[in-house]
Amino acid sequence: MEYDGSGFSGWQRLNKPGEPGRRDEPTVQAALEQALSFVAGEAVEVVCAGRTDAGVHAAAQVVHFDGPARRDPRGWVLGTTSRLPPAICVRWCVPVADDFHARFCARARRYRYSILNRPVRPALQRQYLSWERRPLDADAMHRAAQALVGEHDFSAFRTVHCQAPHARRDLQHIDVSRAGEVVTIEVQANAFLHHMVRNIVGSLLPVGRGERPEGWVGELLTGRDRTAAGPTAPSAGLVFLGPRYPAQWGLPAEVEL
Template identity: 90%
Template sequence: MEYDGSEFSGWQRLNKPGEPERRGEPTVQAALEQALSFVAGEGVEVVCAGRTDAGVHASAQVVHFDGPAQRDVRGWVLGTTSRLPPSVCVRWCVPVADDFHARFSARARRYRYSILNRAVRPALQRQYLSWERRPLDAAAMHRSAQALVGEHDFSAFRTVHCQAPHARRDLQFIAVERQGDVVTVEVQANAFLHHMVRNIVGSLLPVGRGEQPEEWLGDLLAGRDRTVAGPTAPSAGLVFLGPRYPAQWGLPAEVEL
């Protein structure tokens, strides 16, 4: 699926299945389950590859569900999308083996964070961009970020509300690039902690502005102290590019390792 997270309180359903959503707190999961249930003719519950926070977008979120009714792929895709709000759509559907799991079968997940770096805030595409008015040195940010590659304890970049049992993650690559006025941070890891990407970006910004040395990210990582790292970057600039699965599952190439 893809979705614009601007109008949602995140991925995770806040109510029990079948109950009405809390007023003013719509979620992507609840919207999808309601649409799938209409197509199936009975209740459907889904599991996603990676939960996204309020305001965070996705271009290739993967979910699985046990289909209680026989429908062809076209029926699931078009029928479900017809019952979703304009900000959400189902892009493709593939039958999978019973032991496939959207979350646990994934071997990696990828995000992109986009920053408009100019003196004036954005008007167009503003829901997909963060904004930094001071000049950023993207090359310095990229060099600094390489200290995070590998398996480490990322306690310095997790929120205090993170419920993960431990903070060790394998960050497989991170790249910071500039194209015109837009600086992007793309990162892939086996899994992410709560707010991990946004906290990494928030700590890269002082490096890009020249307020901290390039070695600072490595020092933060080693120190494991969230209180001395940079602030959490805004949610608007973050897009979940999707999980990555072994080829054995026969999924489209965009989500294969």
């Protein structure tokens, strides 16, 4: 599925159906489950490949659920999308083996962060772009980011609210490039910590502005001190490009390793 996260309080349902509390805050999971339940004719709960924060978008979020009713894939796609708000759609649906799990079977996850780098803030596409008015050296940011590649303790780039049992992650690839006025950071890892990508971006920006040397990012990684790193970058520029799975699951090529 794909969604524009601008109007949602993130992916995760904030309370179970019928419970009091934060039920008035819209989430992508709650909207999807409501739409699927209508098509199925009974309650459906879903599991996603990677939870996204408030304001973060997704181009290929993968979700699994146990279908209580028989519908062909086209019926699930069109029927569910017809019950979703305009900011969310189901792009494809395929049957999978009983032991497939959207989260645990994924071997990698990919994100893209986009920054409009010009003196004036954006008007068009502003919900998909962060903005930096000072000139950025994308090449320096790219070189600095390579210190993060590999399996490391990413404590310097996790939020204090992160609930992961440990901070070790395998960052497989990170690339910083410029196309005209837009600087793009693309990153792939086996998994991510809470706010990890946005905190990495926030620490690359001082390097791009020339305020910090390229080696500073590697020093932050080694120091494991979140308070020493850069601020968390805004959510608007972040898109979850999707997970990647082994070919054995028979999923579309865009989410295969």
